Structure formats: structure tokens, C-alpha cells
Amino acid sequence: MARVLITGGLGFIGSNLAQALVARGDQVTILDAMIEPMGFNLANIEEIRDSVRLLVGDIRNPDDCMEAVMDQDTIYNCAGQVSHIDSMTDPWTDIDINIRGNLTLLEACRKVNDRARIIYAGTRGQIGKVVRQPCDETHPDSPTDIYGVDKWAGEKYHLIYHTSHGMKTCSLRINNCYGPRHQMKHGKYGIMNYFVRLVFLDQPIKVFSPGTQLRDYNYVDDVVQAMLLANSGKADGEIFLLGSGQPISLADMAAAVVAAGKEFGFNARFEMVPWPVERKSIEVGDFFVSFEKFTRTFGWKPSTPLPEGLRKTFQFYQERRDKYIV
Amino acid sequence: MARVLITGGLGFIGSNLAQALVARGDQVTILDAMIEPMGFNLANIEEIRDSVRLLVGDIRNPDDCMEAVMDQDTIYNCAGQVSHIDSMTDPWTDIDINIRGNLTLLEACRKVNDRARIIYAGTRGQIGKVVRQPCDETHPDSPTDIYGVDKWAGEKYHLIYHTSHGMKTCSLRINNCYGPRHQMKHGKYGIMNYFVRLVFLDQPIKVFSPGTQLRDYNYVDDVVQAMLLANSGKADGEIFLLGSGQPISLADMAAAVVAAGKEFGFNARFEMVPWPVERKSIEVGDFFVSFEKFTRTFGWKPSTPLPEGLRKTFQFYQERRDKYIV
Numbered sequence: 001m002a003r004v005l006i007t008g009g010l011g012f013i014g015s016n017l018a019q020a021l022v023a024r025g026d027q028v029t030i031l032d033a034m035i036e037p038m039g040f041n042l043a044n045i046e047e048i049r050d051s052v053r054l055l056v057g058d059i060r061n062p063d064d065c066m067e068a069v070m071d072q073d074t075i076y077n078c079a080g081q082v083s084h085i086d087s088m089t090d091p092w093t094d095i096d097i098n099i100r101g102n103l104t105l106l107e108a109c110r111k112v113n114d115r116a117r118i119i120y121a122g123t124r125g126q127i128g129k130v131v132r133q134p135c136d137e138t139h140p141d142s143p144t145d146i147y148g149v150d151k152w153a154g155e156k157y158h159l160i161y162h163t164s165h166g167m168k169t170c171s172l173r174i175n176n177c178y179g180p181r182h183q184m185k186h187g188k189y190g191i192m193n194y195f196v197r198l199v200f201l202d203q204p205i206k207v208f209s210p211g212t213q214l215r216d217y218n219y220v221d222d223v224v225q226a227m228l229l230a231n232s233g234k235a236d237g238e239i240f241l242l243g244s245g246q247p248i249s250l251a252d253m254a255a256a257v258v259a260a261g262k263e264f265g266f267n268a269r270f271e272m273v274p275w276p277v278e279r280k281s282i283e284v285g286d287f288f289v290s291f292e293k294f295t296r297t298f299g300w301k302p303s304t305p306l307p308e309g310l311r312k313t314f315q316f317y318q319e320r321r322d323k324y325i326v
Numbered sequence: 327m328a329r330v331l332i333t334g335g336l337g338f339i340g341s342n343l344a345q346a347l348v349a350r351g352d353q354v355t356i357l358d359a360m361i362e363p364m365g366f367n368l369a370n371i372e373e374i375r376d377s378v379r380l381l382v383g384d385i386r387n388p389d390d391c392m393e394a395v396m397d398q399d400t401i402y403n404c405a406g407q408v409s410h411i412d413s414m415t416d417p418w419t420d421i422d423i424n425i426r427g428n429l430t431l432l433e434a435c436r437k438v439n440d441r442a443r444i445i446y447a448g449t450r451g452q453i454g455k456v457v458r459q460p461c462d463e464t465h466p467d468s469p470t471d472i473y474g475v476d477k478w479a480g481e482k483y484h485l486i487y488h489t490s491h492g493m494k495t496c497s498l499r500i501n502n503c504y505g506p507r508h509q510m511k512h513g514k515y516g517i518m519n520y521f522v523r524l525v526f527l528d529q530p531i532k533v534f535s536p537g538t539q540l541r542d543y544n545y546v547d548d549v550v551q552a553m554l555l556a557n558s559g560k561a562d563g564e565i566f567l568l569g570s571g572q573p574i575s576l577a578d579m580a581a582a583v584v585a586a587g588k589e590f591g592f593n594a595r596f597e598m599v600p601w602p603v604e605r606k607s608i609e610v611g612d613f614f615v616s617f618e619k620f621t622r623t624f625g626w627k628p629s630t631p632l633p634e635g636l637r638k639t640f641q642f643y644q645e646r647r648d649k650y651i652v
Contacts, residue, residue, distance in 0.1 A: 051415060089511070091429055099425055103417055110540075112431070131464075138457075142482070143490060150480040153425070157417075163470060164414060270563040294483045 003027045005072040005116075007059055007105065008079030009052075010034065012189070013121060013174065015044030016078055016220045017227055022048040031068040031079070033058040039082065039183040043323035059101035065108030066241040070276075072113060074231050076104070077105060079122040079275040080151065083188040085278070086149035087242070098150035106161050106169075114167050116159060119230050122173040122215075122239070124287065134247075134290040137173075137239050162237040165272035170235035172226060175243050175289055178308060179220030184324040192217055195254060196313055199261035200325045205270035211251030214286040218252045219309035221264075222302035229298040240294040244302050247288035260310035264318055329353045331398040331442075333385055333431065334601035335378075336404030338366035338508045338515070339447060339500065342546045343402055343553055348374040357394040357405070357522040359384040365408065369649035373595060385427035391434030400557050403431060403445040403484075406477065409514040411604070413473035424476035432495075434488050440493050444484060445556050448499040448565070449543075450613065452478040460573075460616040463499075463565050481565065488563040496561035498552060501569050501615055505546035505635060506642035510650040518543055521580060521596075522639055526651045531596035537577030540612040542569040545635035548628035554622040566620040570628050573614035579632070586636035590644055 009030030021028045030052055034040045036287045045052060056207040057064030059079045069075060080098050081087065087094035102120075109116055125148035127141050143149045148197050158169040187194030195205045226242050248256070254270040262267030294300055304312075317324050332342045347354050347404050356378055360366045371378060383390030385405045394541050395401060407413065407426050413420040413547030430444075435442055451474035469475045482494040491493045504518035506545050512522030552568050574582070580596040587594030620626055630638075 091433075093427055095429060096420075099421055103421060107417075132511045132604060138466055140464055142488070145486060146483065149486070151480050152482075155479075157472065159468070160475070160502050 002026050002070060002073045002263065003029070003071060004292055005029045005031060005075045007031045007077050008039070009067070009077070010041060010044055011039035011078060013177060013220060013223060014076065014078035015181045016179070016224050017078070018045060018052060018103065019048055020224050021186050022051045022322045027150060028066060029053040029055060029072065031055045031057050031059070031064065033079070033164050037186060039189060041181070041183065042183040043320060048272050060096060062104055062108055065105050066093055069105070069109050069113045069315070072116045073306065075109070075116050076121070077102070077118055078246050080121070080154070082113055083230050084125060084147050085188055087145050087150065090306045091146040091265060094146050098147070100297075102154035103157055106157055109167060110161065114165065116197060117168040117231055117236070119227060119235070120155055120158045120171040122155045122168065122171040123148070123151050124173055124175040124241070124289065126155060129287065130287055133286060134288050135241065136290040137174065137241055137293055146282045157238060159239070168233070168236045169232060170237065171239045172230055173239065173241045174223055174280050175241065176215055176217045177296045178217055179225050179313050181220070184317065185326050190252060192257065195257040196261070196317065197325060198269040199257060199266045200321065205254050205257060205268075207251050207254050207270055208275045209272040211254065211272065212249050214247040214249055214288050215253065216247055216288045217253065218242055218244050218302055219304035219307060219312075221273045222304050226294060226298070226300050231302055232298070234297050240274075240297070241291050241295060243289035243291045245291070246306070248306065256306050256310060260307065263311065304309045327351050327353055328399045329355070329397060330366050331355045331357060331394055331401045333357045333394070333401070333403050334365070336360065336367060336370055336420065337404060339503060339546060339549060340402065340404035341367075341370035341507045343404070343506070344371060344378060344549050345374060346536055346550050346554060348377045355379040355381060355382045356364065357383050357385070357390065358366050359405070363509075363512060365369050365515060367507070367509065367649065370507040371644060379567070383535050385431045387423060388434055388629065389433050393652055394441060395431070395435050395439045398442045401415040401435070401442050401444045401504065402553060403428070403444055404510070406447070406480070407473065410471045410473050411514055412453060412594045413471050415475065417472040419475050425479050428480035428481055432483055435488065435493060436491055440491065443494040443557055443562070445553060445561070446451045446481055446484045447586065447604050448481045448497040449474070450615065452481060452499060456611065456613055458490070459600040459612060460614050462616040463567055463619055472518070474590060484497060485565070494559070494562045496556055496563065496640060497565045498556055499565065499567045500549055501567065502541055502543045502548050503546050504543055505639050507546070510643065511652050518583065518638070521583040521649060522587070525583060525592045525594040526643065526647065528593055531580050531583060531594075532599045533580050533596055534601045535576050535598040537580065537598065538575050540573040540575055540614050541579065542573055543579065543632060544568055544570050544628055545630035552620060554624050555626055558624070559614075566623070567615045567617050568620060569615035570619045571617070572632070574632065582636055584633050586633065586640050589637065
């Protein structure tokens with residue numbers, strides 16, 4: 001029975017991870033600052049509320065961090081500001097959370113628990129504009145927004161605390177994750193869940209024309225399985241990209257959401273619209289990855305095809321509509 | 327007659343740049359926070375004191391930045407915390423200056439002067455561990471210390487303000503610059519100048535054995551010429567590496583410093599010592615670069631051979647020993 005801390009554990013990936021850890025009998029602590037309108041939702045842990053310790057606290061606060069990291073075996077560091085757009089309109093909050101916050105957590109570990117393994121939830125946004133496809137861990141990084149830069153810095157801090165302070169850290173660069181327990185009240189965090197939200201609201205999905213740019217979408221259970229595997233000495237000091245192995249165009253993804261929505265009785269539909277100006281400069285074009293390094297190291301492969309993942313997603317939110325879709 | 331702001335203009339590179347700009351008749355403003363024990367030295371501008379406007383202010387202060395950037399044609403952004411070691415013992419100051427400070431300067435420009443060209447003084451430290459030599463601008467970045475990460479983030483902010491806000495920004499990644507007007511009171515900022523200091527103090531130069539790692543050393547006048555050339559639309563949105571084209575081992579460099587010191591009558595000498603533990607983890611091995619991109623774009627080549635640069639360096643400090651060597 002391992003002691004595991006999840007920062008941002010009330011959010012999308014953190015709470016799905018908490019469900020999996022509790023299911024296998026780990027002692028789970030969640031540290032979450034519960035900042036509106038970020039990803040937290042108490043409904044995300046209602047099935048396991050009595051089995052987890054919930055600390056309401058902020059990774060920017062050294063005392064909160066020290067209390068949370070004490071005596072943990074493993075720390076999944078999922079806390080963060082995760083909106084690309086918000087990082088451009090308010091870069092200060094982004095650097096405060098994603099840079100100062102990550103450093104605060106690492107310093108707390110260095111001081112009171114430098115033996116814990118820390119798994120950082122990185123993002124494909126750190127890579128930015130791609131110069132070759134598929135993108136792997138040796139691809140040069142050139143983020144197109146403040147969020148991508150700051151998450152990159154957070155990742156590198158983790159790796160430096162490995163090389164310089166001997167701590168057990170790694171980064172999984174997560175790539176368009178979707179599924180249950182996502183923030184569904186706005187559309188800033190993940191495009192596929194935002195499309196699902198539009199179906200629930202009986203609104204047409206809008207795809208920026210022509211919608212041909214390719215993306216990888218990873219169902220959250222597959223990502224959680226990868227995170228569980230990464231709790232291993234084989235990950236220490238390493239960066240791994242995660243992906244689906246099945247790149248799909250934005251228009252085809254929208255069509256898949258529409259098809260799943262229809263299965264659940266919705267009048268789902270999508271239409272093509274011109275690109276909005278404020279998104280054009282941070283758009284990175286096609287993006288799909290090779291996760292061969294992670295597969296080679298841990299034997300992981302994503303096992304949830306898009307239609308199945310979407311069905312599970314619709315099922316989840318249909319049963320809990322009042323708690324997610326406002 | 328252009329209006330030019332230099333942040334960190336009392337420091338090493340900034341003040342040498344100021345000398346060159348004043349010599350050609352530009353209207354120079356210096357913004358410098360004069361923080362001990364950083365690189366500022368009023369002696370650095372004594373020849374041009376009556377020709378420059380000196381603002382004592384901090385790039386972390388929005389009002390200081392707005393006053394400084396107003397009406398400037400060109401901004402050389404040389405301010406920064408520049409010690410690798412200090413960034414590891416006090417990462418907070420490093421992120422405050424190199425991350426929050428750079429963002430504050432960019433935001434001030436965006437608000438009150440988004441037409442100025444901004445040339446960022448980047449560093450080879452952003453690259454970290456090299457996987458191929460010579461290193462060029464497409465090499466992946468993986469800094470080995472907090473300083474390298476934070477300077478990297480500062481560079482990317484500049485480039486994002488180009489793509490997203492249409493501002494004219496670029497980065498020159500400077501590589502082991504040495505010469506007159508360097509901080510000589512301690513050895514944290516540049517190894518060659520530190521070796522020169524030891525010669526002045528009649529102390530042996532210590533080379534971490536075996537001293538075979540290759541480096542590029544750029545004489546500051548060559549770097550200043552590159553910075554003047556980069557004030558051009560051809561640089562906007564670009565990253566350029568600067569180098570010497572003549573990689574030399576640490577031991578040979580030390581021998582060159584010893585030879586120059588002897589020319590000036592010093593009992594210069596060097597000895598081999600074991601690696602200190604706290605530097606070993608942030609040491610990156612051989613490092614030399616291709617600056618072919620900058621040469622191709624601007625026709626620049628460094629023109630000062632190491633022995634000549636070292637002679638000029640010894641000459642400068644010998645004439646001003648009381649103001650530099652404590």
C-alpha cells in the first residue's frame with residue numbers, strides 16, 4: 001500500500017488517477033487549490049471521497065507543499081494553469097502557478113522528502129511548432145504560447161532536481177487527453193471535451209475550416225495507465241511523450257463526436273467556420289507523436305479506440321449532467 | 327541618430343554596447359538596477375557618462391520599464407541574473423529576474439511602445455547538454471541549471487511576443503563572452519575573466535582536471551558588433567547562436583591567459599585540480615557552436631583572436647585596476 005500525493009487531484013487527469021490508485025489500494029492524498037474556473041470538481045472524487053485525504057492548498061504555498069509531500073512515496077504533479085488562451089491574456093497567473101508553483105513543490109520535496117518519486121504531467125504544448133512528424137522526445141521545443149513555455153520550464157526544473165539533487169523525477173508529455181471528469185463548464189482546456197459539451201447543450205460544433213490538421217487524442221484511462229507504469233526507476237530523469245498512434249483530422253474527430261452524440265439521442269451536428277484571429281498565431285498545424293520510447297520502456301500501448309472512448313465519455317456525463325454540464 | 331535602450335547597461339555586455347552606440351552617435355538610455363553583487367559597475371560607463379541617460383530601475387518594476395522603453399527605437403535587453411551557481415542555490419531570485427523581469431519588460435513594450443525592436447541577450451546555457459557538435463539553432467535544448475531554463479523561457483517570451491503581438495524581437499545566444507568591463511570582483515559570471523582576475527591577484531589558475539573540454543570564447547567587441555548588426559528586420563523572430571569558430575580546451579585557454587599575463591609582467595601560472603562536487607552535475611562537457619546562420623544573414627565573423635582579446639583585456643584592467651580588481 002503506497003502513499004501517493006496527487007497535486008491538482010480534483011482536476012481531470014488527477015482525479016482519474018486517484019480513482020485508479022484507490023481501486024488498487026493505495027493511500028491517496030489530494031492537494032488542490034480549488035481555483036475557479038480551473039479544472040477542479042468535487043464530483044470528480046465522489047465515488048472515493050471517503051478513501052482519500054483532501055488538502056485544500058496551493059502549490060505556490062511552501063507550507064501547503066511541505067504538509068502534502070511529507071512521507072509520500074510517489075507524487076503525481078498534475079496541478080497547473082492549463083489554458084493556452086488564458087496564458088496569453090494573463091501571463092502573470094501562468095508564470096505564478098506553472099513556474100513558481102512547480103519550483104515551490106520541488107523545493108518542498110528537496111527539504112522534507114527528497115526520496116519521493118515525482119511524475120510531472122507535461123504537455124505537448126511544450127513542443128509548439130513541429131518541424132518533423134511524428135514528433136518524438138528528441139524534437140526541438142519552441143512553444144507558441146506562454147503556457148507552453150511555462151510548462152516546459154516546470155518540466156526542466158523537475159529534471160534538474162534529478163541531476164543536481166538526486167531526486168527521482170520524470171515527465172510525461174500528455175497529448176490531447178479526453179474523457180470523464182474533465183472541466184465541462186467552459187471550452188478552454190480540451191477541444192474534444194468542449195465538443196462533447198456543445199452536443200449536450202444542443203449547439204453545433206464549430207470546426208475552424210478546413211479542419212484538416214491532424215492530432216492525437218488519448219483517452220484518459222490510457223493516460224492513467226501510463227502514469228501508473230511511470231512510477232518506476234526506469235522513468236527517473238526521463239521525458240516521455242504519450243500519444244494514440246492514430247492521428248485523426250479535426251473534422252474527422254468532430255464527426256466522431258457527432259456520431260457518438262447521436263448514439264446517445266442528441267441532435268449532434270458540426271459546421272465549418274473561419275479561423276478566429278486570436279487563435280491563429282498560436283495554432284501549431286499538424287501534430288502527432290511517436291510514443292515508441294514509452295512503449296519500449298514500459299510495454300504500454302493505448303487500448304481505447306476513439307469511438308469507444310467517446311461512448312464512455314458521453315455515458316459518464318449523461319449520468320452526471322447536473323454536476324458537469326451547466 | 328537612433329534612440330536605444332540598454333537594460334543591464336551598466337553590466338559587461340550592456341556597457342560595451344553602450345560605448346559602441348555612443349561612438350556612432352546614438353541616443354543611449356541605460357536601465358540598470360545596480361544590484362550587488364551583479365555585473366554593474368559605474369566605471370563601465372565613465373568615458374561616456376555625460377552622453378548617456380542613466381535610469382536606476384528594475385526590469386521587474388512595470389513603471390521603471392514603461393519609463394525606460396517609451397519612445398525607444400531599439401531595446402537591447404541585457405539585464406539578468408547571470409550566475410549558474412547562484413541560480414541553483416537561490417532559484418527564486420533567478421525566476422524573479424529572468425522570468426518575471428523579462429515578461430514585465432515585454433508587457434511594458436506591448437503597452438507603450440510595441441514598435442521598438444528588442445534584441446534579447448540569450449546564452450548558450452539555454453542549450454545545456456549537447457547531443458551533437460557543433461551545436462546550431464536547431465539543436466534541442468535541455469538546460470542543466472535553473473539559470474539556463476529561465477533564460478530559455480525569457481527568450482521564448484520574446485519570440486511569442488513577435489508571433490502573437492507582432493513585435494520585433496530576436497535572440498542572440500551569446501557564448502562565453504570575455505573582455506573589458508566584466509564583473510571582476512568574483513568568479514561566478516565568466517570563467518576566462520575569472521582566470522584573469524586570479525592572475526592580477528597573483529593566485530594560481532585552477533583547472534578542473536583534465537581540462538580537455540572544448541569551449542568557444544567570444545571577445546566582447548565581436549559580440550557587440552553582432553548585436554549592432556542584429557538591429558535589422560532580418561533578425562525579427564529569429565534565434566542566432568554566436569561563437570568564435572575556434573574551439574579550445576579549458577587547459578589551453580588557461581595557458582593562453584597565463585601567456586598574456588606574463589606579457590604584462592605577472593607571475594601567472596595554472597594547476598590542475600579535481601572537480602568540485604557542486605559543479606559536476608551542471609557541467610555540460612564539450613561545447614562549441616556553428617554561427618553559420620548569423621554569418622549567412624549578416625556577414626558577421628568574429629575578428630579577434632584569443633591572444634589579441636586577452637592582451638586588450640589585461641591592458642584594460644591594468645589601467646583601471648582600482649575600479650575592477652578588489
